[in-house]
Structures are given as structure tokens and as C-alpha cells.
Amino acid sequence: MQAVLSGQISSGERLGEKDLGEIFGVSRTRVREAMMRLSSRGIVVVSPRRGWFVIEPTVEEARETIEARRAVEVGLLLMQKSIRPEAIRQLEEHVAEQQKAIDEGDFARRSYLLGHFHVYLAEALGNSVLAGILEELTTRTVLIAALYQPTEDAQHSCDNHRRLISAMAAGHMEKAVQIMNAHLTRLEKVLNVRAGKKKSGQAEK
């Protein structure tokens, strides 16, 4: 999951059981168990007797994943009656780390933190079940973004996170929801453009 979130592994990449076993120093049995778990969370798929591949979401699947995030994250925000000051502090700290990674040009860490922020948000708001779900969804979103959105604006995402926290801290949950919605809509817009292109272009690899 971390390798995908930090952009070290991307869509369509083949993951050989033997290779992975050698990398981690374990036998194929354990690699297989891990892949099985990743496949049940929709991060990899297996092609019989060919190998394991990181998912390559279609436009429709991508849209469903983003819409699922919208439901989960908007629902998460609306559920909060009040937010612990401690949670706000933790989130601000996380954003500061994001900014640091951006400034230092640490690409892998930057990607990881920007994606992981949403997982951390659920965790800070006190729900680790939702955090687990969001880890799955944001990981897939990163893959989608890499496939369909050639250049992600890291600074813009980071600023959005900051505005989100501000709204939450001030108790303006409708505004927080609005920011979240706008963020996801922006992601989805790129998808629509690409979907149109693909229809006419047909072959893309």
C-alpha cells in the first residue's frame, strides 16, 4: 500500500511471486497470502498463470471509487458534532509535514503524505474502521490520478487540506464538506475529459 501511495509502484505493474519473495526474504506462500489480501481490497488483480498486477481502473471504476470517497468523507465530516482540539492540532502537524516534503522536493514522501492525510483524518476523528476503508480508497485514487491526471498539483492539494482544517476548527462543517466536495469534483473532471479522449482515440497503450 505504501509503495503505491508514494508512487514507487504504478498501475499495470506486474508483481511476480518469486521476485517479491526474494525481496522480502520469504517463500511464495507468504507472498501469496499478502497478494490475496491486497486483491480482496481491490489493489491488485490476478491473471491466471500470468501473475499479479496492480489494478488499472477503467474510467467507470475510477468514477465509482471517487464517488465512494465522496460518500465516505462527506459522511465522516457531517457525523462530527464537535471536534476535539487535539485532533485539529494533530492534523495541522500532518499538513506541516506535507508542506515540508513539498518544499524539500521529496517526491515519494510528498505523494505518500498527501494521500495518507485522508486516512489520518478519519483516524484523528476517532474512527479506525473508516480509516481502514479510506486507506483502500485513497490508495486506489492515487493509482487513478497517476493514470488519468498527468500532473497533480501537490501545493494545491496541501492548501486544500489546510483550508479544510480551518473550516473544521471554526466549526463550519458545511464549508468543510464543500471543500471536500470541490476537491473530489476536480479529480472527477479530469476523468471526464480523459474519457472523452479515449472514446475518440481508442488505443492508449
Add this chain to the structure above:
Amino acid sequence: MQAVLSGQISSGERLGEKDLGEIFGVSRTRVREAMMRLSSRGIVVVSPRRGWFVIEPTVEEARETIEARRAVEVGLLLMQKSIRPEAIRQLEEHVAEQQKAIDEGDFARRSYLLGHFHVYLAEALGNSVLAGILEELTTRTVLIAALYQPTEDAQHSCDNHRRLISAMAAGHMEKAVQIMNAHLTRLEKVLNVRAGKKKSGQAEK
């Protein structure tokens, strides 16, 4: 998942690899793969060298699962701008089946359908990703209900589903959200009572 949803398997039950293998006519290897997947979805846990067990959620875990459902289901409803008449029809049909199972006293089918309704709802509203997430969450909810809520009122749940569909069909999404919220709050209330009892009673089982 189906065995849990229909109440044939309940919390704490041990699932031996050898036994399951004999039941399904496969070797331990495949049983193990399946258990690994179930464990990554939080339905079973493994106790080293002792076996696989259906989860026994603590009160805190139960609360988190119900809150996760609240976020997901409320988010799902709020996301809908308009609802396809076809979806309403499908859902009404599903509720009719629920009523039939209740009237016929088919306990297993009744439990299965009542839990599965929420999965079906996400599917009917066009998001299979959310449907998958809800399958996990409702399955766990069934286990929670069996643990903490001795008698579930099937007819009441079914009526709630009916009212939910009516509200949706009339385009009153706020009312739909309210019904959903009330349903989950009712579930959670029982938890609180039980939590209190457990604190004083200590040993239960």
C-alpha cells in the same frame, strides 16, 4: 459472509481449516486463502496455532463499525441528486421479498435479506464499490446485533426500509437520511446499555 448474514455462524465460533476443507472438498491451502481474505475484511481473526474465529467485536469496535455505517450510508444518500425510478422499483421488490421471508418464518433468509438490503441499496444507486464496503460493514453489524441485541425486531427493520424507499422516491433526501440515522442510533443505544451492564457485571460468558 452469507453464513454470517443469515445467522448460521455466529460470533466466537471456531472455524477449523481441516473441517472447512472437508466441507467444501478442497485442501487447506484454499481454505487458508479464503480465511486470509475474510480476515482482511475484518470478519474473522486468527489466533496463532489455535484456529480461526469469527470476530467478537468489543463495544468500542462495535460503536466504530456502526458509526462507519452512518458515515457511508448517509454519505451515499446525500450524494444522490436524483434517483432512477428503476432503482426504486428494484428496492421495493427487495423489500417485498423481505416481507415474504418474515411472513413465512424463514429465519435464515429473513436475516440475510434484512442485512443485505443495505448492500443492495448501494448497488441499486449505482456504486458497487460502496456496495462492497457495505457488505463488510453490515456483516459485522449482524454479528454485533447478535452479540449485544438479543432480540431484533425484523418487522420493524422491514418497515423502516419501506419508509426509507418512500422518502427517496418522493425526493425527500433529508427525511431518508433522518430515517437511516434513527435506525443506526437505535442500534447504538442498545450498545450503550449493554456497555454499562458489562462494566458492572464484568464476566459475561
Add this chain to the structure above:
DNA sequence: GCATTCTAGCTTGTATACAAGATTCGCCCA
């Protein structure tokens, strides 16, 4: 009669062996 220790059996953890299918590269032929 009760508690404790030890052993035998059973269950999972992990690796490995072998089978089945996919891929690739060389070879042959047009």
C-alpha cells in the same frame, strides 16, 4: 480428593514439490 506436571494428539505456520498453463524465442517455410 485436588492440584500439578508431563505427554500425546491435534492444529496451524511455512516451505517445497509437482502440475498446468502462458510466454518467448528460435526455427522453418512461403
Add this chain to the structure above:
DNA sequence: TGGGCGAATCTTGTATACAAGCTAGAATGC
């Protein structure tokens, strides 16, 4: 020179063997 066929090689699918640890029950001591 290009396309098609075939065998060698590689990869996953599945079962099985053996190791490690837990459990339960018998035997023993008090």
C-alpha cells in the same frame, strides 16, 4: 524477409510434508 509453428522455460495453482506450538487428558504427588 516476414509470419506461423513448436518446444523450452518460466509462472502460477494446488497439494502435501514437516515443524512448531497449543490443548486436553492421564498420571502423579500431596
